[in-house]
Amino acid sequence: MSKSNHFSTKSVFGQLISLIEDSLIRKEVKKCDSDRYTKRFKTKDHLISMLFCSFSKCTSLREISGAMLGLSGKTAGFQLNHIPKRSTLSDANKKRDVLVFENIYHALLKQYGDFLSDSRIKEVIKKQVKIFDSTTISLFKDILEGVGRNPKTGKKKGGIKVHTVVNADEVVPSLVWFSEAKKHDHQFLEKLQCDENTVYVFDKGYNDYKAFAHFTEQKTGFVTRIKDSASYINIEALDIGSHIHSGVLKDEIIEVEVKKDKETSKLRLRKVVFYDRANKRKFEFLTNLFEMRADMIAALYKTRWQIELLFKQLKQNFPLKYFLGDNENAIKIQIYCVLIVNLLLAVIKKRLKRHWAFSNLVSFCKIHLFNYINLMKFLENPEKDWVIDRDDGNQLSFDW
Numbered sequence: 001m002s003k004s005n006h007f008s009t010k011s012v013f014g015q016l017i018s019l020i021e022d023s024l025i026r027k028e029v030k031k032c033d034s035d036r037y038t039k040r041f042k043t044k045d046h047l048i049s050m051l052f053c054s055f056s057k058c059t060s061l062r063e064i065s066g067a068m069l070g071l072s073g074k075t076a077g078f079q080l081n082h083i084p085k086r087s088t089l090s091d092a093n094k095k096r097d098v099l100v101f102e103n104i105y106h107a108l109l110k111q112y113g114d115f116l117s118d119s120r121i122k123e124v125i126k127k128q129v130k131i132f133d134s135t136t137i138s139l140f141k142d143i144l145e146g147v148g149r150n151p152k153t154g155k156k157k158g159g160i161k162v163h164t165v166v167n168a169d170e171v172v173p174s175l176v177w178f179s180e181a182k183k184h185d186h187q188f189l190e191k192l193q194c195d196e197n198t199v200y201v202f203d204k205g206y207n208d209y210k211a212f213a214h215f216t217e218q219k220t221g222f223v224t225r226i227k228d229s230a231s232y233i234n235i236e237a238l239d240i241g242s243h244i245h246s247g248v249l250k251d252e253i254i255e256v257e258v259k260k261d262k263e264t265s266k267l268r269l270r271k272v273v274f275y276d277r278a279n280k281r282k283f284e285f286l287t288n289l290f291e292m293r294a295d296m297i298a299a300l301y302k303t304r305w306q307i308e309l310l311f312k313q314l315k316q317n318f319p320l321k322y323f324l325g326d327n328e329n330a331i332k333i334q335i336y337c338v339l340i341v342n343l344l345l346a347v348i349k350k351r352l353k354r355h356w357a358f359s360n361l362v363s364f365c366k367i368h369l370f371n372y373i374n375l376m377k378f379l380e381n382p383e384k385d386w387v388i389d390r391d392d393g394n395q396l397s398f399d400w
Contacts, residue, residue, distance in 0.1 A: 025047065053319065053334070065084060131166045131200075132201070201303060250271070251271075254268070
């Protein structure tokens with residue numbers, strides 16, 4: 001017979017849920033008063049049910065309620081007090097304020113943020129580098145207005161745009177906003193907090209000279225790409241010296257016009273032209289960081305790729321193609337629960353000394369969600385987790 005060397009009294013799901021302290025949930029529930037008028041299906045039950053959906057990649061309410069019904073008698077290990085019926089979960093997704101899920105996510109980020117942080121970038125730049133971008137998620141109904149023309153069938157799909165801020169030294173979002181897919185990205189620049197110790201990095205889709213002037217007034221740095229159609233005046237060509245060997249072709253000070261309240265003013269910015277030898281492409285960067293080396297400007301913009309990898313990771317590993325409600329509130333709750341699961345798995349991955357690809361970690365947790373395996377011990381040394389007892393008394397290691 002076979003037996004596990006790393007048996008646990010809690011299932012894998014229970015071990016993952018235990019990363020969320022009960023006191024944290026109670027605090028946010030009290031703050032948002034999210035259990036008001038609720039008799040049985042409390043916020044904590046709602047949260048655990050939606051986390052189960054994300055971990056197990058369920059695609060419908062029927063699938064969640066049916067799967068959880070089979071766990072009757074085993075729910076104490078992951079702190080679920082009430083198994084929801086399909087209608088109960090549907091009503092909760094529609095009526096319970098998404099703010100409590102948002103607050104739980106940010107409380108977890110505050111708890112684990114320092115642990116997840118990699119301070120190497122901040123040590124070099126001496127400032128906090130933040131990456132800002134958005135991704136669009138298609139919806140099966142026209143709940144939030146999508147982009148593009150109306151199809152000939154007359155049935156247009158909706159779309160939700162997720163605007164995200166990620167600290168360059170972290171692997172999870174620090175701020176998230178939602179909008180209709182048709183809303184232009186640059187309108188969200190005004191939501192960014194400005195201070196002299198921050199540098200924002202974003203794509204040229206966010207080009208807005210009024211926002212750039214505001215960043216400069218607040219002594220907040222930014223790095224972006226200049227649009228091909230941008231209108232500006234060359235003021236001064238700076239000496240690139242030895243930086244040409246690092247790919248810097250030009251370093252210039254330019255002047256652009258900023259129109260605000262029917263008044264026009266001038267704003268001086270820095271334009272850096274850089275040739276990427278690896279991709280054989282030329283890039284033109286726009287920034288208000290005049291003291292920084294030109295090649296460092298290019299290196300800062302290169303960190304923006306991190307947020308693209310995050311969007312890819314979320315869309316490939318979690319159920320963001322199928323939503324459990326046809327209303328805006330339910331969609332936002334599901335997205336925040338996906339972000340919580342992503343954060344919990346990021347914490348597990350960071351704690352491990354052994355390297356695991358994130359997608360493999362997600363797959364393992366899904367397959368063994370209700371197996372009683374000591375998650376950390378198994379992931380550190382999976383090859384020696386199981387032994388086979390032979391009739392002759394000898395033991396043989398079993399390699400997975």
